[in-house]
Ligand SMILES: Nc1ncnc2c1ncn2[C@@H]1O[C@H](COP(=O)(O)OP(=O)(O)O)[C@@H](O)[C@H]1O
């Protein structure tokens with residue numbers, strides 16, 4: 001499903017080079033639920049951004065569904081993300097001036113779906129995360145756990161093959177965190193969606209199929 | 222997508238209110254400036270129907286009674302002026318003449334023929350002094366004065382306005398109860414009140430020799446290339462003949478400039494005001510946009526992550542701004558179009574509506590232009606960078 005080969009990423013400032021990822025090779029199979037762990041600053045988000053095509057590697061190859069993606073144009077990558085990937089972030093990244101349902105339908109808007117279809121799919125996704133009754137609320141009217149569930153609905157509304165989650169429970173207490181984790185587990189089990197999740201929490205990681213550990217930009221076995 | 226832009230604008234209506242109100246005012250100002258500018262330009266572009274270059278004008282008042290001596294003096298003064306080597310043509314008229322600011326009007330419906338026009342008394346050389354092109358017929362001559370009907374020349378505007386479907390040449394009507402006239406010529410135009418005025422229908426009526434009190438202006442066309450020294454010569458001749466200096470002499474060019482300046486000075490002031498406002502609003506737009514974009518960087522990252530192309534992000538910002546401008550335009554126009562029905566505008570209606578169109582176009586282009594660069598810059602932000610959280 002996902003394959004990284006000899007992938008490196010450096011960030012450059014005027015004076016110094018920060019090596020965020022160093023020669024990473026890994027494969028993630030279809031339907032797998034993988035968690036990425038490691039100390040703060042070790043490159044977890046960077047790795048997820050590489051897999052999620054949100055940033056380009058300095059060296060190496062990325063392919064998803066057998067498509068080589070490291071040299072694609074930005075707009076082609078956007079289209080690929082739109083059709084195949086869903087994203088969940090630690091700080092939710094909901095648009096505060098849009099209602100819950102308008103936030104959820106965003107990927108479909110860029111896919112060019114009709115208003116009717118967007119409404120149907122968004123309501124279906126909100127139903128799955130148990131927030132259909134809040135569809136006309138605004139993000140600031142929701143609790144943190146509810147916001148993250150809206151973000152999950154947005155991530156799955158386009159029925160992506162892969163969902164990327166960067167510390168999805170990082171801003172939530174354990175009860176709400178577990179709710180969110182359960183949603184991801186259900187998604188993986190019932191809909192066979194591949195999930196790649198960065199987490200700090202060992203107990204969350206234990207529930208996934210496989211844990212990838214990073215240290216200082218490199219994989220550790 | 223427009224609904225999507227609109228939702229965001231509506232939700233931020235409090236923050237957008239100031240810009241919105243400002244935009245409405247800017248629309249009103251550009252509507253006013255453009256429609257006034259267009260109407261004035263159209264006046265300016267319409268033909269004058271005479272040539273003011275190389276014409277001097279003496280304004281005079283022959284106070285002496287209507288005696289044979291006065292008549293002789295008037296006649297010989299014209300002769301003497303004409304005899305100067307610099308002179309091309311000389312003509313007497315009343316004080317209604319290009320750029321003077323005086324108007325005489327007459328209306329009548331004595332023969333069932335209704336008209337209401339400006340007119341002047343002028344002698345037979347008037348058309349030669351002012352180089353008035355004729356559309357048909359000819360200007361009157363001294364011989365015409367012996368006929369039963371007083372010969373008059375009208376402008377095409379007069380024909381268009383009062384003689385729909387009638388042949389003007391040979392048409393006879395009562396100019397006044399006492400004066401029966403016959404049209405013997407049609408002049409192309411006579412926009413005598415100034416370059417920026419609307420041309421009124423006009424009649425030229427012969428100036429009788431015995432009407433010494435109507436000999437109020439001497440129009441002197443000098444030959445091309447004549448220097449300003451001629452002014453002194455004219456002055457001396459007039460002074461000598463009339464034995465007093467109760468007259469004024471000026472080159473028409475100068476009167477023209479001061480008459481026109483009454484239009485283009487306020488016009489220029491309006492344009493500067495409009496430009497100032499436009500610069501102001503452009504800077505405001507830039508500022509608001511940059512602030513908006515800086516604040517919305519994570520949103521840009523998110524939109525890109527879920528599949529927005531560079532163009533889609535750019536259009537997000539230009540689109541929101543255009544929706545805002547269109548709304549401001551709609552409100553501005555709703556009020557603006559009512560104006561002609563509430564009061565009489567100082568300009569023609571079609572110029573007013575053209576002004577609204579042109580002004581709106583300018584603002585749309587301007588806003589789009591101001592929005593494009595910051596929006597494009599925003600659209601180039603890399604998603605990982607925009608979403609980066611510490
Ligand atoms: N946009 C960036 N510019 C410069 N350095 C960055 C950028 N993003 C991340 N880094 C650096 O790369 C390293 C890895 O960062 P990150 O992947 O965010 O770590 P993690 O998610 O594991 O905490 C860190 O040293 C971080 O400072």
Ligand SMILES: [Mg+2]
Nearest residue numbers: 044045046166
């Ligand atoms: Mg991180």
